Amino acid sequence: MTDLALPAADLFDTWADCVREFGDDRRDGSGDWQIEHFGADRATFDALLEICRTEADPTSTLPEGHVHCDYYWIVEGGEDADDPTERGLIGFMAVRHSIDTEFLRTLGGHIGYSIRPSRRRRGHASRALGLALDRAREVGLDRVLITCDPDNVGSARVIEGQGGVLDIAPSDNCRYWITL
Numbered sequence: 001m002t003d004l005a006l007p008a009a010d011l012f013d014t015w016a017d018c019v020r021e022f023g024d025d026r027r028d029g030s031g032d033w034q035i036e037h038f039g040a041d042r043a044t045f046d047a048l049l050e051i052c053r054t055e056a057d058p059t060s061t062l063p064e065g066h067v068h069c070d071y072y073w074i075v076e077g078g079e080d081a082d083d084p085t086e087r088g089l090i091g092f093m094a095v096r097h098s099i100d101t102e103f104l105r106t107l108g109g110h111i112g113y114s115i116r117p118s119r120r121r122r123g124h125a126s127r128a129l130g131l132a133l134d135r136a137r138e139v140g141l142d143r144v145l146i147t148c149d150p151d152n153v154g155s156a157r158v159i160e161g162q163g164g165v166l167d168i169a170p171s172d173n174c175r176y177w178i179t180l
């Protein structure tokens, strides 16, 4: 099964394990771009938790270039799914409440995600995106923009599988809209 968990302090060990496995691979949806020396360490984790808390709070005032955003940690689990500490973290998901910056309108889009390498090709990203679209509806969005590189076949299939319709495909960026 695939689920979305809110970032939480008791998930440090599985978060760190997940970050280590990503290595230098891209961690879309993790919020890592906001942390200068991102690593699988406690300082990064604590800073990230604070960022996730602040950005998810629609009443918080954010720095220029930031938008409110719900961060989720994608988890897989079995019988113990009621206890998040029993569930392994397998990826990241960010659901932005708006795309009110030039970067997000052109490149970033509303939603970003990634799955740790050892758990890919098992349907996790597709299911996690489906759950993220439910969250986007709750935020009040009626359509979302999701972008990917033209050579990112996996991500394109994930988006199309969830109803993404290609808007325009300039050479360096494919833009998909999903109506909610």
Ligand SMILES: CC(C)(COP(=O)(O)OP(=O)(O)OC[C@H]1O[C@@H](n2cnc3c(N)ncnc32)[C@H](O)[C@@H]1OP(=O)(O)O)[C@@H](O)C(=O)NCCC(=O)NCCS
Binding pocket: 026, 027, 028, 112, 113, 114, 115, 116, 119, 120, 121, 122, 123, 124, 125, 126, 127, 147, 148, 149, 152, 153, 154, 155, 157, 158, 161
């Ligand atoms: C892209 C990514 C999120 C896909 O995650 P995933 O959990 O492997 O995706 P899924 O298992 O849900 O796969 C969905 C579909 O894409 C296909 N697919 C996945 N990765 C693929 C690949 N590398 N090449 C070809 N097809 C691929 C799957 O076979 C599946 O096909 P189907 O719809 O016919 O069943 C993952 O590879 C990743 O984290 N990449 C790095 C970060 C990234 O690119 N994020 C997206 C930014 S736009």
